[in-house]
Amino acid sequence: MTEAVKGPASYFPSIEQKYGRPIAEWQSLIRESPLTKHMELVSWLKSEHGLGHGHANALVAHTIAQDKGR
Known part of the structure; x- marks a missing residue:
């Protein structure tokens, strides 16, 4: 069974879908x-x-x- 993503990362799929950029690109910015x-x-x-x-x-x-x- 896969655990559901919790916390800020739970927003990532909708961020990528809505704004059209991968999370790595947002993090670089x-x-x-x-x-x-x-x-x-x-x-x-x-x-x-x-x-x-x-x-x-x-x-x-x-x-x-x-x-x-890090």
Whole structure:
């Protein structure tokens, strides 16, 4: 049996479908941004790339958590 994806990653299929870019591309944009604070990055994704708040928040949260684990 496959476990359901939980947390921010649960948004990834709908993000890719709605915005037409793979998650890796969104994460690259976040990592290359000069912004570093969570809400700054969320606001930037919303204003510059047209993402909804939940999708932007999920991408930023997951990317930051991933980077802290490196």
